[in-house]
Amino acid sequence: MIIIVSLLVLAMLVAAVAALIYRDLLSAVIASCLVSLLASILFFFLQAPDVAMAEASIGAALVTAIFVIAIRRTKRYEE
């Protein structure tokens, strides 16, 4: 159990670092969506199903959608 959790935490941090270094904003947004999804799984392990649901439906789905819409209306690459 603890091994799985540690791996998930590691993956989450790696995804966050990816969001930091990607110059393509769309990729960075997908990475931050991954952060939210993994966080949502961790919330579930922490016995917080309400929060896990909220994080998955709001943090991962809707936020990513509005990011993508905003990027489509602006610029995709960081200069």
Added chain:
Amino acid sequence: MRATVGLILLAVIGVGVGISLLAIPFGAPKTEIGDYYIENAREDTGATNVVTSVVVGYRAFDTLGEVTVLFVAALGLGAVLATAGGKRGRSGVEPASLILSAGNIFLFPLILLFGAYIFTHGHLTPGGGFQGGAVIASAFLLVYLSSPGKRINESGATLTESVSGLVFVAIGLLGLTYGTHYFLANFLPKGTLNTLFSAGIIPVIYCAIGLKVGSELAGVVDNLMEETE
């Protein structure tokens, strides 16, 4: 320069927080308040989901504030994006494929139903107004993806937002006048534990929140997608 200052700042915060975390061991027995809520929530509010009874019962005022925050953000977003140039619709967007638009016809009502299920059962199972509202908003998101030209009915959305918010405030004020005379106190019968029609005002508030959050988030997506001059 900025980065150096930032890194020093980060290090200071890190050390400070690290030291203080030693005083908050992970997995330690929970607090008095948490214990009290778990022991008494079923009697006090009639909800089996203790998180819900905290969110909509004990700390309902926070939730009223939170709904207001979302309302503020939706309004602010509309104000920021509104320009004098007028609206132009979403030109230049290709229509979606047949599969997406046909699937949407089937899925849209199902997703709405699922969202409604989540917020009406918030006092029994995980989930509640916010999660259900987000699911409803994602149904609208699907509609925008499949037929980009479609618009949300703006008057309808405003009406839903305002009326469901008013319902929340009105329930609070009714609690002030009826029953125990406290703002947001329960004044409805609590019913039998673990049934749909129980927990007094909690399901009513959660329905109002679900509709409000759903229409606001859908409005946010709608506003952001709009091409303005």
Added chain:
Amino acid sequence: MSFLHDYVYYIGAFGLVAIGLLIILVKRNLIKLIIGLSILDTGVNMFLISVGYINRGTAPIFSRPGLEPDGMVDPVPQALVLTAIVIGVAILALALALAVRFYKSYGTLDLRKAKELRW
């Protein structure tokens, strides 16, 4: 193992906070900054939830009879995080709307190129 057990969630939470802060401090692209804010929020939420966890706890829901109240995790941080998530989304949505307007005014998302006011 016990170190991992005690600290892995805290490490995850504050790792996210640190990365989020780092993005905000070193990046100059507005949307990148907002991504940083979103990661920062997730980290803070994770921290709050970890504070409420108890060892071998169960979710604070009496979904079936026979569940012991003693073994349930603290519901308060979960309630707080539900609120915090929604507030986070509210800020993000407004920030993205401002980013869209910013791009429309300046033709760029680079904050350094905005010279109307002194930074």
Added chain:
Amino acid sequence: MVSPVLLLAVPLGLALCVPLVGKVSRRAAGFVPVIATLLNLVLSIRLLPTVLEEPIVANLGGFPPPFAITLFAGPVGMLLSALIALAGLVVSLYALSYIKTGPTVRYHTLYMLLLVGATGVVLTGDVFNLFVFFEILCISSYALVAYVGDRAGIEASVKYLIQGALGSALLLIGIGLLYGLFGTLNMADIAARMGSADPVPVFVAMALIVVGLGVEAAIFPLNAWLPDAHSSAPSSISAILSGIAIQVGLYAVVRMVFTVFGASSMLLFFVFMGLLTLLIGELCAFAQSNIKRMLAYSSIGQIGLIIFAVAIATTDSVTGGLFQMVSHTLGKALLFLAVGYMVYRSGSMEISSLEGMGRRMPLTSFAFTIGAFSLVGLPPFVGFPSKLLIVRSALVGQEVLLQVLIGLVLLATVVEGAYFFRVIQAVYFKKGEGQEARQDAPPMALFSMFVFVVLIVVIGVYPNLITDVLESGASELLERANYIGSVLG
């Protein structure tokens, strides 16, 4: 007995009605804030005598105190909520004629919600509830700063939003630490348990919370956003941001440091921070050529003065600090309202473009002059007794350090006088090119400025009208045990 929760619930309900009213008539939407703030003002003033005898504690939801969210309506809370309602009322009257273009219905709704957020912050007795209302206040101000939609407004709003969001994340971490340490969110409960806690984590939590709240309170060095935001917002919003929002942020800091943490050992640090904020604000204001930026920097200076006074932490000095809050709200709001129409007429925010305004807009210029005199601290205006009280309270203790520091405060006041007189000189004694016909601000705007002028003069001549409230407010802030006792019973 009337519950103080009505001060929040009724305006919130009315704010939710504004979009519906706006569907019927756009013009009518502007009157809803007037009604709501009027109701709040009447209610606050009615509750004031009750609160002076004993603070009202309202437990929401009908649960006992540490388990429910409490509203604590003490003298400070009521004074500030009356002040918010008063300034809100006058500025909403002004906005009836000033806000003509753009999404006006959204403007009025956001404006009301800003006031609700501010009132919530001053009334709440729960740390997390404070965070929620603080966010309402902040998010509505981010949106309103960008209301005009020009480049400067968008940029200022972006800057404000990023710093504010960073601050609220830190605030939330601090609240999480507090909950982890004490297992409660009720301010009085935390304060009661503070004595037994380990000092290092408490200090970290306090640092995070003070930094988080300090962004809104504009404590140096967290105030980089302020001059831009206050100068780019529409003038009615600048008046509220300068007059209300930063002081509410400051109140939150004071409440946390004094009541919750009881950090008397940190006060000397805050004395210096206040002085630094004051000096930097006034010196920067002196260097400005843009009138609204000048006023914004002057607000930073005034906030520094209030921090300085409150952090000395004697009854007299805290009374003086609260008095300075009142006089700053009245004075600065009046200045921004007057400048709003002056800038509108001249089409530029440069001080040089205001030359000859004394002839073109005599009444508005007169109001500006009164506001400036009051802020500088000339008798018989309200700024005089408040500054006098602060200076006296610092000198009474015979401490050499404070006597030296008060010298610096007086120096800052001289700087303040210098830049205000420069503007007044431009307005009255310089001839602008291209003399235009005399045309003053619209009657409604003049009326709202007139209200502030009357209040400034009346309270300036009879400071005794409010000193009772201020003194019991000071003792509320200084005596933690009473606060804890009245909440937890």
